[in-house]
Amino acid sequence: MTDKITPSGAQAAIRSATAADVSAVREITHAAYHYYIERIGRVPAPMESDHAQNVAAGRVHVAEADGTVVGLVVVYAYDDHLYLDNIAVHPDAKGTGLGRRLLEFVDQHARGLGLPEIRLYTNALMWENQKLYPRFGYEFVERRVEGVYDRVHYRKALAPRAP
DSSP states (O other): OOSOOOSOGGGOEEEEOOGGGHHHHHHHHHHHHTTHHHHHTSOOGGGGSOHHHHHHTTOEEEEEETTEEEEEEEEEEOSSOEEEEEEEEOGGGTTTTHHHHHHHHHHHHHHHTTOSEEEEEEETTOHHHHHHHHHTTOEEEEEEEETTEEEEEEEEEOOOOOO
8 A cells, every 4th residue: 555545534435355355454454553563572463363264254344445445343243242353444544534434333233233242352552542442432341461462351332222
């Protein structure tokens, strides 16, 4: 991606990813997370995901603006919640409202599946996220070390859809 993203991220179309999107998913994930490597002392987990497998399993939704994939979410549906595994916005699209649009999509997707809550976690050293998620209705659950990762867990209860 060489051009600065200029359209409003809020206007990006969000769709299920296809096999043709795997390289863009990999590129955006790398671009969004690579600067955390030095801070946390290891490659962030989303960078090590099997992007092709996640796309094939229908877990990945991409945001597209003017024919270019500029952001994504990876979600897993469970019986009692939607797990937000990854949200990534290409750095060129920062400040366009795309992150907000993707989080709104996750809410809508969970509601559409009839799920009562969304869960996620972030690395404890990704302090920007710890300021961001509460602004979108996520509440702190716990901080827990899992393997080599120190993670802060969040949940968001969703109000039932009106009849």
